[in-house]
Amino acid sequence: MAARFRMSRRGVGQLLRSPMVLAEMVRRAEAIKTAAEGIAPVGGPGDPHRGHYKASFFVRPVSRGGRRRDRAIAVVGNSSSYGAHVEYGTERVPAHHVLLRAAQAAGGD
Template structure:
């Protein structure tokens, strides 16, 4: 006799928000954060050497995503100039480093 399975949206939603799922999203975010820290440039001659590298954070919430219906992990840099390190300044004097993008690509393969 073949097994039968009926999808229940409520059960899938509960699974996507359960503490174990949130813990796994945090674990994955921490992996990406550690890679981002290792890839972060340090301007030894700048006014705050190492500040960008020390400003990485990883977090997880149970109700995230577009519809706020699943556990998600976040990785962000709180340095005020993190946007310019990631994307460049648009004038060509500060090139785009894509630290978070590269960390996510590497971390995604190493999960």
């Protein structure tokens, strides 16, 4: 006799919010953070902010995240005041896309 599976939406929701899934999201976020720190620009010798961007990456676990607040997620970000300028660029500074490249490199681990 073939095995049968009957999905429970409530059960899937509980799984997506479980500590086990949250721990996996944090593990993946830490890998992305490590990759981002490895490729982050640090500035030149006379730069007063030398290394600040690289040292400002963080991981924040969120037990009720996602678009509908129905799953465990982990957020990787940068708390420096100019983090968005480094990531997306300005008219004078080219975009480095540090978090994007880090997520592409380490996100599948």
